Amino acid sequence: MLTRTLRPLQGYSLVDRYAEAGKVEYVLTDLGRTLVKPIAALTGWAHGHGAAVVEFQESKTDQVDSASPSRPATAV
Numbered sequence: 001m002l003t004r005t006l007r008p009l010q011g012y013s014l015v016d017r018y019a020e021a022g023k024v025e026y027v028l029t030d031l032g033r034t035l036v037k038p039i040a041a042l043t044g045w046a047h048g049h050g051a052a053v054v055e056f057q058e059s060k061t062d063q064v065d066s067a068s069p070s071r072p073a074t075a076v
Contacts, residue, residue, distance in 0.1 A: 009032070013029055014029060014031055015028055015029060015032055016029055
C-alpha cells in the first residue's frame with residue numbers, strides 16, 4: 001500500500017526512489033521539500049480545528065437522523 005502511495009509522488013517528482021541490494025528508499029526531492037511547510041501548516045490547522053469539524057459533522061448527522069422516519073430493521 002505504501003508503494004502505491006509513493007509511486008505517484010515519484011511521478012510528480014516529489015520523491016526519488018533508490019533501490020539497492022533488496023532495500024528501497026524514498027527521499028523527498030527539492031520540489032517535494034517545498035511542501036514541508038505548507039503541510040506542517042495544514043497539520044497545525046487540523047490539530048487546532050479538527051474537533052470543531054468533527055463536532056459540526058456529528059451535529060449534521062444528528063439532524064439528519066432525527067429528521068428521518070425510523071425504519072424497521074430488515075433481515076439480510
